[in-house]
Amino acid sequence: MSEFNVLLQKEFREAWRSWKFLWIPLVFALFGMSDPLTNYYMMDILNAVGNLPEGFDITMPNLVPADLLQASIGQFQLIGLLVLIASFVGSISKERANGMATLLYIRPISFASYFMSKYVVMSAVGLVSIAAGFTASVYYTFILYGKFEVTMLLAAFATYFVWLLFVSAITLLMSAAFKTGVATAGAFIIIFGGQIVDAIVGVFWTVSPWKLPVYGVQLIRGTMEMPDYWWSMALTVVLLLIFIVIGIYAMKKNAAMAKI
Amino acid sequence: MTTLLEVTGLTKRYAEKIVVDALDFKLDEHTSTALIGPNGAGKTTTLSMLTGLLKPTTGSVKMSGGDLRAMIGFLPQYPQFQPWLSALEFVEMAARLSGVPAKKARLEAQKMLEFVGLEDALHKKIATFSGGMKQRLGISQAIVHKPKLLLLDEPVSALDPVGRREVLDLLKGLQQETTILYSTHILNDAEEMTDQLLFLRDGKLVEQGTLREVRQRFDEPMYVVEFGSEEEARLFADQSEKYTKAAGCYVHVEIHEKNSNMQQLLERLSASPYTVRKVERKTASLEEIFMKVAKRA
Numbered sequence: 001m002s003e004f005n006v007l008l009q010k011e012f013r014e015a016w017r018s019w020k021f022l023w024i025p026l027v028f029a030l031f032g033m034s035d036p037l038t039n040y041y042m043m044d045i046l047n048a049v050g051n052l053p054e055g056f057d058i059t060m061p062n063l064v065p066a067d068l069l070q071a072s073i074g075q076f077q078l079i080g081l082l083v084l085i086a087s088f089v090g091s092i093s094k095e096r097a098n099g100m101a102t103l104l105y106i107r108p109i110s111f112a113s114y115f116m117s118k119y120v121v122m123s124a125v126g127l128v129s130i131a132a133g134f135t136a137s138v139y140y141t142f143i144l145y146g147k148f149e150v151t152m153l154l155a156a157f158a159t160y161f162v163w164l165l166f167v168s169a170i171t172l173l174m175s176a177a178f179k180t181g182v183a184t185a186g187a188f189i190i191i192f193g194g195q196i197v198d199a200i201v202g203v204f205w206t207v208s209p210w211k212l213p214v215y216g217v218q219l220i221r222g223t224m225e226m227p228d229y230w231w232s233m234a235l236t237v238v239l240l241l242i243f244i245v246i247g248i249y250a251m252k253k254n255a256a257m258a259k260i
Numbered sequence: 261m262t263t264l265l266e267v268t269g270l271t272k273r274y275a276e277k278i279v280v281d282a283l284d285f286k287l288d289e290h291t292s293t294a295l296i297g298p299n300g301a302g303k304t305t306t307l308s309m310l311t312g313l314l315k316p317t318t319g320s321v322k323m324s325g326g327d328l329r330a331m332i333g334f335l336p337q338y339p340q341f342q343p344w345l346s347a348l349e350f351v352e353m354a355a356r357l358s359g360v361p362a363k364k365a366r367l368e369a370q371k372m373l374e375f376v377g378l379e380d381a382l383h384k385k386i387a388t389f390s391g392g393m394k395q396r397l398g399i400s401q402a403i404v405h406k407p408k409l410l411l412l413d414e415p416v417s418a419l420d421p422v423g424r425r426e427v428l429d430l431l432k433g434l435q436q437e438t439t440i441l442y443s444t445h446i447l448n449d450a451e452e453m454t455d456q457l458l459f460l461r462d463g464k465l466v467e468q469g470t471l472r473e474v475r476q477r478f479d480e481p482m483y484v485v486e487f488g489s490e491e492e493a494r495l496f497a498d499q500s501e502k503y504t505k506a507a508g509c510y511v512h513v514e515i516h517e518k519n520s521n522m523q524q525l526l527e528r529l530s531a532s533p534y535t536v537r538k539v540e541r542k543t544a545s546l547e548e549i550f551m552k553v554a555k556r557a
Contacts, residue, residue: 009353013345013349102313102340103339103341106334107330107354260308
């Protein structure tokens with residue numbers, strides 16, 4: 001346990017001193033606030049930009065708070081995750097490639113501790129980031145559109161966090177199993193490719209980790225079929241645990257790739 | 261002397277290339293062993309296998325008592341550190357990961373950093389360190405947990421003469437407390453602090469033994485005689501049988517028979533009319549031995 005604490009402290013120091021706890025949440029906050037603001041001021045923006053033909057008339061859809069949160073989550077799903085994955089996908093593979101792992105791997109550490117310390121820190125950065133993103137989005141939505149029911153909002157947040165734990169597990173598994181280039185490609189294909197597949201042919205199934213972010217919003221809307229929700233949740237947790245176990249195994253197996 | 265480490269049949273094969281080929285050797289406690297060989301001989305691969313980082317294809321590394329990784333300290337040729345940590349933070353982490361209790365770790369780390377002369381840089385970020393400072397930091401992380409066996413890969417090759425001197429003195433100070441195995445291709449260093457020599461060539465152990473034993477094996481008795489003038493030297497060389505060559509006032513006499521001594525040479529010299537200034541027995545330097553071993557088919 002003490003060994004895990006030492007490694008955890010090292011990972012936290014790295015994330016802290018490389019400003020990951022600051023700038024990744026900032027990205028999420030910026031994209032979280034953009035949707036409520038741009039939607040609300042759309043008419044003003046169009047008028048200010050001008051060049052609209054005489055007699056031009058559009059009706060803006062009547063948005064409810066859940067719509068704006070869903071739009072913000074859409075932003076996190078693409079740009080937010082891109083930033084988060086990109087800044088952590090090398091955390092095992094790069095350490096091996098540049099030799100920084102060597103002085104740790106030769107000590108009697110368990111790879112489970114080392115993998116988990118990285119997992120905890122990535123998840124913590126993710127948690128702070130989505131907290132910042134949700135806060136920014138909900139704050140402007142609340143001012144401009146109306147309020148959320150707090151319990152359901154928290155449920156949506158928790159649901160999105162579970163999805164993020166899933167993303168972290170995949171990212172670190174890729175990093176443990178492959179070199180940085182392949183790991184990045186692999187993580188992107190699974191996370192973003194999965195989203196695309198789920199968006200195109202996802203109507204044929206209801207249980208999938210990739211659906212969790214939308215399911216969270218549906219909790220707020222009150223349109224969620226609860227069995228689908230729980231099955232997706234269970235599947236996601238089982239899968240992420242499996243990924244963690246494989247990740248630890250891969251990290252151990254690839255220890256000899258550490259440059260001396 | 262008790263054996264600390266025993267290596268039997270250690271082999272590493274990559275696809276078709278055999279990098280390390282069936283090494284057998286022993287390390288006794290509190291001795292220093294130099295792993296010598298030309299570039300690409302398999303020195304680093306051997307050390308990696310001893311650390312446990314690299315799995316041998318076949319063969320075994322046995323160390324008396326427990327988890328091997330807890331008992332070794334290792335310094336790679338180009339150690340890489342987490343640049344955002346301070347020296348003290350890094351060595352403390354290294355100590356704790358090697359099993360030093362939390363309470364003692366910081367104190368031990370501080371002591372080690374002082375021992376290697378980094379007391380002024382305890383709280384500086386490693387990112388700002390020079391090459392020599394990193395090497396010393398590397399030594400402190402390798403010894404902070406008082407390992408029974410210290411493995412060093414080319415510990416001084418990358419340093420300037422001042423840094424080399426400092427590091428060599430540090431290592432000599434450690435000889436009393438621990439067993440050291442280090443690779444090098446700088447033979448003067450090996451000559452300075454070595455009980456046992458292991459010569460590697462193309463992954464094979466081609467020569468081993470104490471410095472004395474290896475010397476004796478390769479020593480071809482060679483005497484150098486200094487004459488009063490070049491003329492005399494040349495004349496003496498011309499009169500003598502083979503294995504004799506003149507250079508300036510000096511004549512090198514090589515005697516190939518085993519157990520030969522200076523007797524017959526001195527007799528011949530005293531019978532000759534020339535002025536003899538000096539007669540000296542030459543010992544082969546490690547470098548000469550190295551060249552002989554490296555070239556031997």
